[in-house]
Amino acid sequence: MTAPGAPVALLVIAKAPVPGRVKTRLTPPYSPGEAARIAEAALADTLDAVLAAPARRRVLVLDGEPGRWLPPGIEVVPQCAGGLDARLAAAFALDAGPALLVGMDTPQLSPALLAPALGGWGPGEAWFGPAADGGFWALGLTAPDPSLLLGVPMSVPETGAVQRRRLLDAGLAVHELAPLRDVDTAADVAEVAALAPDGRFARAVAACRGGAATAAGRQGAAR
Template sequence: MTAPVTLLVIAKAPVPGRVKTRLTPPYSPQEAARIAEAALADTLDAVLAAPARRRVLVLDGAPGPWLPPGIEVVPQCAGGLDERLAAAFALDPGPALLIGMDTPQVGPDLLAPALAGWGPGEAWFGPAADGGFWSLGLTSPHPSLLRGVPMSVPETGAVQRRRLVEAGLTVRELEPLRDVDTVADVREVAALAPDGRFARAVALCGGGSIEAGAAR
């Protein structure tokens, strides 16, 4: 049965030099983009395998051959990440669950609790190991729930969760996950999901190209 929830994925197109720049070095820009593409592909696989009313990729950049059928694509708006997240939720007036492309270990089983149907005034929050959040679900999205939340800092998750509570929402939590931001994250997440495209891409790239590292 299809859940009455829209699944949103916010992502950046896997273009060398524009994604996962914190992985270079030891990885080359091309290797970092290959790893990012695999992470995005695994994430979209999970979205396609999960029951949802709509599946929407909110993309910074142009879609490529990595995009599977069954995913709507809309461009990200301009502005900071808080503005872009708020705009992503504005795409659908109903309940929506948003995830990023940095948790390729996610699967439909991890998303399932937030797709089983929500009560009035509920929100879902997936904390990330770095202090941020990897997922956010809102029944009646409003820009004020996101705008002004400081992004990409250790207190991002705490501030966002507090914003939900202060709005009178009942916050339910998904399992904490680790985002892929650093080389240490790459290795740990690949070990957690050894059968995915992400782990295969990491294995192919190894520890990064020696030539790329030497060039720097």
């Protein structure tokens, strides 16, 4: 639901869960089809969290076409072309007011984890959610400003540090959300599934043969 007077827009940037195009770092041990099912479940859990949180609007910025996983109540707009820094900047440009952007790689997301950044923001404030791999899982800006994102190196260990420094150098007061682990590798899959055992993500992981084979291999190595 949309809370009366909710000041923040929630943006989700994601790739449609198509085999061979999504979560390719999970193959192996997972097959392309299994990786896509895991990605679909991660995206569905993320959208559930966004729908359950108070927001002025909820927008999925999508690379690809929406599918059966898309619930009612989510606007969908296509991602622009270019690098991830340009696509993030364009996502923020979809809304003129305060907006919090998250990805699809943290299916353990919950309204409680988002809550600190969903109240009223003052001028010159920003929110930053650090990821365990050195990146970031959430970024909140009071207004779109491409200079805060363009040129930040993405998908490298220093991404989060560079992005946070960019915010600070712009004179923004940066508030931090809790750190979360992204799902990028098979090891991430197992750990994140354990953090949210009742979600679609954990059920999808449990149903995949690749994950079962990986777990069996680990048990064998431990003997």
